[in-house]
Every structure is written in C-alpha cells, then in structure tokens.
Amino acid sequence: MSLDQYYLLGRSGLRVSRLALGTMNFGTSGFHASYGKTEDESRPIFRRYLDGGGNFVDTADFYTAGESETILGRLIAEAGVRDRLVLTTKFTNSVDPGDPNAGGNGRKHLIRALEASLRRLRTDYVDLFLLHTWDRITPAEEVVQTFDDLVRAGKIRYPGLSDVPSWYAARAQTYAEAHALAPMINLQLPYSLAERAIETEHVPMAQHLGLGISAWSPLGGGFLSGKYRYTEQGLTGDGRLSLPDNPSRKWTDADWRLLGTLQRVAEELDVTMAQVAINWAATQPGIASAIVGASSANQLDTTLAALDFEIPAGLRAELDGAAAPVPESVYRMFTPDYQGWIINPGAKVGDKPAGYQPPVRNWTA
Numbered sequence: 272m273s274l275d276q277y278y279l280l281g282r283s284g285l286r287v288s289r290l291a292l293g294t295m296n297f298g299t300s301g302f303h304a305s306y307g308k309t310e311d312e313s314r315p316i317f318r319r320y321l322d323g324g325g326n327f328v329d330t331a332d333f334y335t336a337g338e339s340e341t342i343l344g345r346l347i348a349e350a351g352v353r354d355r356l357v358l359t360t361k362f363t364n365s366v367d368p369g370d371p372n373a374g375g376n377g378r379k380h381l382i383r384a385l386e387a388s389l390r391r392l393r394t395d396y397v398d399l400f401l402l403h404t405w406d407r408i409t410p411a412e413e414v415v416q417t418f419d420d421l422v423r424a425g426k427i428r429y430p431g432l433s434d435v436p437s438w439y440a441a442r443a444q445t446y447a448e449a450h451a452l453a454p455m456i457n458l459q460l461p462y463s464l465a466e467r468a469i470e471t472e473h474v475p476m477a478q479h480l481g482l483g484i485s486a487w488s489p490l491g492g493g494f495l496s497g498k499y500r501y502t503e504q505g506l507t508g509d510g511r512l513s514l515p516d517n518p519s520r521k522w523t524d525a526d527w528r529l530l531g532t533l534q535r536v537a538e539e540l541d542v543t544m545a546q547v548a549i550n551w552a553a554t555q556p557g558i559a560s561a562i563v564g565a566s567s568a569n570q571l572d573t574t575l576a577a578l579d580f581e582i583p584a585g586l587r588a589e590l591d592g593a594a595a596p597v598p599e600s601v602y603r604m605f606t607p608d609y610q611g612w613i614i615n616p617g618a619k620v621g622d623k624p625a626g627y628q629p630p631v632r633n634w635t636a
C-alpha cells in the first residue's frame with residue numbers, strides 16, 4: 272500500500288506519506304461551507320486515511336471558519352493518533368475584520384493564530400506550521416524569526432510556506448540559512464495536470480533550497496476525475512465545481528482537450544482518470560506529496576490506490592505534452608534549445624555521455 276511508504280519532506284528528517292489528506296471540506300461554516308461535511312461525514316474519510324497507513328494531514332485556521340481544525344482535533348483525540356500524525360495547519364487570513372493586526376503574516380497575528388489553532392486542534396504543538404498566503408506587506412525576515420522562536424518554544428516542529436512568490440520563499444530560506452534559524456522544509460502550492468505554472472520558478476527554487484513541495488488540488492478540485500461535461504451553460508456534473516457559489520477557475524478548450532488524453536491513458540492502464548492525475552502530480556520532479564481531498568470514504572479509496580502503479584515513460588510523455596506550460600518572455604531563454612545555443616551551439620543540453628559527471632574544481636591547485 273503506497274500510503275505507508277514514507278518520504279523525507281524537503282531537507283529534513285520528517286517522514287510523510289506521499290498522499291496527504293486535505294481537510295478543507297471538514298465542517299459546514301465559512302468559505303467552504305457549500306461543499307463542507309459534518310463531523311459524522313468527515314469521520315469515515317479520516318479513518319480510511321489512517322487505516323491506509325497515512326500520516327500527513329493538512330488543515331488551516333481559515334477552513335470552514337475554524338471548524339475543520341475543531342473537527343480534526345476531536346477525530347485525532349478519538350483515534351488516539353496525535354503523536355503518529357504529521358499535523359499541518361496554516362495562518363494568514365483575518366479572524367477579525369476591521370482589526371489590521373488580526374490578519375496577515377506579522378508576528379502579532381502569526382502567534383495569535385497559532386495559539387487559536389492549538390486550542391481548536393486540542394494539542395500543544397503542530398508538526399508543520401505554514402504561512403498560508405503572501406500578504407505583500409510583512410518582511411520575510413520577521414516571519415522567519417518568529418517561526419524560529421516557535422520552534423525553540425516547542426510549539427511547532429517545522430515551518431513552511433504556502434502560496435508565496437518564489438523570490439519570497441528564496442529570500443526566507445536564504446535568510447534562515449545565513450542566520451542559523453529553523454529552515455522551511457515545505458512549500459504548499461497548486462499543482463496538477465491542469466495547473467502547471469509552478470514548474471517555471473517554484474520547482475527549481477524548491478529543489479535547490481531543500482523545500483519539499485506539497486501539491487494542492489492535484490485533481491483540480493475534481494475536474495480531472497472526468498466527471499464534468501462542457502455545455503452551453505458552462506460546466507455540469509455531480510461535484511463541487513458545478514455549485515453556483517463555489518468560485519473556481521475558468522476551464523479552457525485546452526483543459527477539455529487535456530481530459531481526452533487523460534482518459535486515453537487511464538483506459539490503457541485500466542485505472543481511473545483520477546488515479547492517473549494524482550499519480551502524475553505526486554511523481555513529478557520536486558513534488559514531495561499530493562494533498563488529496565475527498566467527499567466520502569469511497570472516493571478516498573479510489574484516490575489512495577493512485578500510487579499502486581507506474582505510468583510508463585511513453586504515456587507519461589503524452590500527459591506531459593498535453594498541457595505543458597509554454598515559456599513566456601525571459602523564460603524562453605531558459606529552455607534546453609535556447610541554453611544549448613548559449614553554451615555550445617549545435618549541441619543540445621542534456622546530450623551527455625552515459626556516466627558523465629560534471630568536473631570537480633580543485634580549489635587547492
């Protein structure tokens with residue numbers, strides 16, 4: 272069973288399942304209420320994940336206005352699994368509109384948010400504490416110093432970032448390294464066959480700086496399961512993306528064409544489209560884990576089998592090509608063809624003989 276193979280998260284000693292359980296839909300209040308689940312509906316989803324050997328669970332103070340954390344806290348206590356879980360939560364969103372320091376990433380809110388999360392989660396520490404979204408205001412140094420204080424105070428084991436520009440993450444990590452502060456080990460970002468923008472900047476940055484990426488919405492919120500159809504009225508199908516009060520991105524002709532390739536690959540492998548989509552995302556370069564969401568334990572069953580097979584190279588190339596991001600502007604100069612022209616006209620970068628090792632410079636010579 273793939274869930275009980277644990278991988279190191281970023282440059283750290285923390286071992287996590289390659290499929291994390293997302294609990295954004297646990298609870299029936301706030302922003303995610305329209306497709307939220309009650310505690311009784313959430314319990315079998317959580318239990319199924321644990322039964323499969325999963326140890327990586329994701330929530331945030333913002334999800335269902337705090338209910339996700341409250342439900343999760345009760346379910347964890349009920350199952351008696353606090354210590355074996357890698358419990359992740361996040362802060363940023365305002366908890367008191369009108370109070371300028373009750374939201375964002377400044378030290379005052381960061382600490383207040385963590386204390387409230389710990390109360391709701393019924394624990395005295397979280398394993399992974401993430402800045403949820405860049406606030407465009409708080410200096411990276413302030414966030415990193417505060418994270419380090421919280422690690423030393425025993426309230427968080429590891430810090431990380433979600434939904435930040437790559438330059439901000441690079442600045443934060445470099446500052447932490449330069450000052451021997453607790454480094455970030457995780458970067459949580461949107462990533463799926465239908466959402467590949469992070470490949471340009473975030474993935475190479477994370478690989479160089481020791482940040483393991485957790486891919487959120489690896490199914491595009493359900494789109495890649497293949498259950499939606501395009502009609503004159505827009506997208507239809509049985510799931511949260513067709514709810515009128517659930518804003519999701521606009522799906523383009525290219526997205527609908529991508530589904531055709533995904534379906535062909537799934538048929539050839541005799542698995543579901545959802546399984547191929549999750550497998551692809553979880554096994555892409557730089558991706559440490561995919562955070563999957565589920566509306567029921569049965570749905571999660573399908574998802575949890577997503578790493579029980581390998582996508583052969585030929586089919587993987589078809590998927591890669593079906594929705595590859597097109598490099599724009601300066602990024603065109605970082606493509607293999609252009610780089611080959613810079614480094615060695617006529618030769619392609621990557622044309623190295625088998626066993627090639629880059630020369631090691633002898634600094635004493």
Ligand SMILES: NC(=O)c1ccc[n+]([C@@H]2O[C@H](COP(=O)([O-])OP(=O)(O)OC[C@H]3O[C@@H](n4cnc5c(N)ncnc54)[C@H](OP(=O)(O)O)[C@@H]3O)[C@@H](O)[C@H]2O)c1
Nearest residue numbers: 293294295487488489490491492493496510511562564566
């Ligand atoms: N850091 C961030 O900003 C951020 C943002 C978003 C999410 N997240 C995290 O990522 C987690 C996952 O996000 P997500 O829910 O968008 O992930 P997702 O895996 O792309 O979508 C999950 C949804 O797809 C549908 N689905 C799942 N399995 C299916 C199957 N086998 N067949 C058909 N439909 C299926 C279900 O919705 P329906 O039944 O309604 O179709 C399910 O809720 C969240 O819970 C949260 O922890 C983080």
